[in-house]
Amino acid sequence: MAKKLMKGAEAIGEAAVQAGCHLFFGYPITPQNEIPEYLSSRLPQVGGTFVQAESEVASINMLYGAAGAGERVMTSSSSPGISLMAEGISYCAGAKLPVVIVNIMRAGPGLGGILPSQADYFQATKGLAHGDFRVLVLAPWSIQEAADLVQDAFDLADYYRNPVMVVGDGLIGQMMEPVEFYEDRQPIKELPPKTWASTGWKRDRPKAIINSLFLDPAELEQHNIDLKKKYDLMERDEVRFATYGALDSADVVIVAYGTVARVCLSAIEALENDGIKVAMVRPITLWPFPYEAVREVASKAKDILVVELSTGQMIEDVRLALHRPRPIHFHCRLGGMLVSPEEVIDKVKAIKAGTSEEVHYA
Amino acid sequence: MQNDVIMAGFGGQGILLIGKMLAYAGMHEGKEVSWLPSYGPEMRGGTCNCTVVISDNPVGSPVIQSPGAVLAMNLPSLEKFESDVRPGGFLLINTSLIERKAERDDVEIVEIPANTIAQDLGNARGANMVALGAYVGATGAVSLEQIEAVVRQTFAAKPSVIDVNLEALHKGYDLGREHAANSSEETAS
Numbered sequence: 323m324a325k326k327l328m329k330g331a332e333a334i335g336e337a338a339v340q341a342g343c344h345l346f347f348g349y350p351i352t353p354q355n356e357i358p359e360y361l362s363s364r365l366p367q368v369g370g371t372f373v374q375a376e377s378e379v380a381s382i383n384m385l386y387g388a389a390g391a392g393e394r395v396m397t398s399s400s401s402p403g404i405s406l407m408a409e410g411i412s413y414c415a416g417a418k419l420p421v422v423i424v425n426i427m428r429a430g431p432g433l434g435g436i437l438p439s440q441a442d443y444f445q446a447t448k449g450l451a452h453g454d455f456r457v458l459v460l461a462p463w464s465i466q467e468a469a470d471l472v473q474d475a476f477d478l479a480d481y482y483r484n485p486v487m488v489v490g491d492g493l494i495g496q497m498m499e500p501v502e503f504y505e506d507r508q509p510i511k512e513l514p515p516k517t518w519a520s521t522g523w524k525r526d527r528p529k530a531i532i533n534s535l536f537l538d539p540a541e542l543e544q545h546n547i548d549l550k551k552k553y554d555l556m557e558r559d560e561v562r563f564a565t566y567g568a569l570d571s572a573d574v575v576i577v578a579y580g581t582v583a584r585v586c587l588s589a590i591e592a593l594e595n596d597g598i599k600v601a602m603v604r605p606i607t608l609w610p611f612p613y614e615a616v617r618e619v620a621s622k623a624k625d626i627l628v629v630e631l632s633t634g635q636m637i638e639d640v641r642l643a644l645h646r647p648r649p650i651h652f653h654c655r656l657g658g659m660l661v662s663p664e665e666v667i668d669k670v671k672a673i674k675a676g677t678s679e680e681v682h683y684a
Numbered sequence: 685m686q687n688d689v690i691m692a693g694f695g696g697q698g699i700l701l702i703g704k705m706l707a708y709a710g711m712h713e714g715k716e717v718s719w720l721p722s723y724g725p726e727m728r729g730g731t732c733n734c735t736v737v738i739s740d741n742p743v744g745s746p747v748i749q750s751p752g753a754v755l756a757m758n759l760p761s762l763e764k765f766e767s768d769v770r771p772g773g774f775l776l777i778n779t780s781l782i783e784r785k786a787e788r789d790d791v792e793i794v795e796i797p798a799n800t801i802a803q804d805l806g807n808a809r810g811a812n813m814v815a816l817g818a819y820v821g822a823t824g825a826v827s828l829e830q831i832e833a834v835v836r837q838t839f840a841a842k843p844s845v846i847d848v849n850l851e852a853l854h855k856g857y858d859l860g861r862e863h864a865a866n867s868s869e870e871t872a873s
Contacts, residue, residue, distance in 0.1 A: 327708055327719070464742075497746055498704065498719035500711045581746070588744030662749040 331356030337472035344370030347384035354426035382410030390532035392519025398424035408451035415455035416534025420479035437658025438492030443635035465499035481511035563612035572601035575623035589666035616643035649680035692733035693757025698812035703734035710738035810852035821860025
């Protein structure tokens with residue numbers, strides 16, 4: 323297909339359709355309403371169904387049902403809406419259901435605001451809900467990458483029988499960029515038929531029961547162990563990242579993800595012209611986090627700078643990535659304000675000049 | 685090579701539309717483009733703006749603090765963005781709705797009565813097209829042929845408005861070209 327100029331939200335919706343998702347359940351919230359809006363007219367064209375549920379809680383439980391019947395299914399929401407879905411997402415994880423959840427993050431806490439933010443890093447990567455589970459978290463930095471990752475998310479969800487989350491800030495939802503969909507796209511994993519799905523019992527196989535309740539502790543312990551094995555595989559096989567700039571000789575290495583990384587890349591190019599060498603590691607999977615890549619690039623750089631649209635949630639993972647405790651510099655904008663290339667340039671120059679204050683940990 | 689522009693005006697003036705048209709034209713020329721709207725709790729008649737980047741290389745930051753050009757279609761937009769234009773950049777002022785002069789003396793100022801021109805052409809809603817034409821004429825960010833093609837495509841469902849919009853685009857384009865020619869003469873002398 324030819325390149326088309328698409329809003330991020332529309333591209334995410336179309337990517338779901340291209341990936342064979344024919345069911346969408348959701349509840350409106352800014353700044354992601356264009357995703358359900360797009361799918362409400364697009365899904366009927368492919369024989370699919372769009373449902374505006376009565377709440378986020380209802381939406382995620384509709385996903386549970388549809389995924390349990392073996393269908394590819396998606397919902398999208400924004401920060402407070404994702405919080406409301408938390409319980410259901412945990413149930414999906416417990417019942418080993420492949421669902422795709424898109425979070426177009428807005429500034430918080432509480433109702434917060436509707437402008438771009440990365441305030442849900444902890445929520446997505448560490449504390450999505452109760453019960454000792456993990457979800458793959460994919461973070462696109464462009465509209466094309468959002469379209470690609472949403473399609474990958476369905477394959478990964480099916481392969482691991484696990485929820486997959488795609489997180490973008492408001493810019494990813496609202497911005498327009500050229501997008502291309504490939505008609506000959508193949509699944510990125512070998513996907514066996516969903517014999518586990520609850521599609522009606524004809525006495526030709528064991529009953530397929532979709533359940534997350536295990537009252538026998540020994541049975542639940544085994545379930546937890548099996549889930550953990552799956553998470554270990556994800557950590558081994560699914561880490562994604564990209565690197566940029568002077569990787570072997572950087573004065574400063576930046577760690578940033580999503581659209582913030584693009585702002586940083588503009589800064590890196592400008593700094594290069596001033597003779598300042600900067601490298602960047604961009605996590606594409608926030609979980610599993612690219613610990614080794616960050617460790618390696620950081621080991622060759624003098625200083626480390628984390629740039630985020632939160633008060634420094636990713637710093638914790640960057641610290642875990644390092645061999646030894648090292649000071650980390652940090653720059654952020656909050657509340658829906660955006661980082662500019664000029665701010666990053668000033669920060670890097672301040673680090674070089676020794677006037678930037680480091681983030682200290684006891 | 686990168687052209688970046690912030691277009692700003694009242695909601696309803698068709699600002700976001702001309703931004704999209706410019707981005708489409710850039711894409712059709714094989715360039716990398718991004719179109720970023722301001723969004724927020726705003727209403728018709730409130731202010732709105734969008735940032736368009738057209739580049740030979742993948743677009744880095746879609747957020748531009750110091751744009752190479754600003755199209756100010758009303759006074760609040762001029763107030764908000766005048767100081768942001770890069771030195772040597774381009775500032776279009778819609779004198780139909782803005783009475784004051786520009787304060788900057790280190791940027792190219794193009795004053796165009798976009799609404800008056802549109803009205804004279806019998807197309808009161810075409811002020812945005814005049815401004816778009818002037819921007820393209822003055823900067824050469826995309827070719828006239830390409831932006832014409834996008835106008836035809838955009839209004840394909842309403843063929844009756846294609847010609848009036850092309851007319852407004854051309855009028856603006858000529859004014860932009862004229863300005864560019866004059867300013868390069870000044871530089872030469």
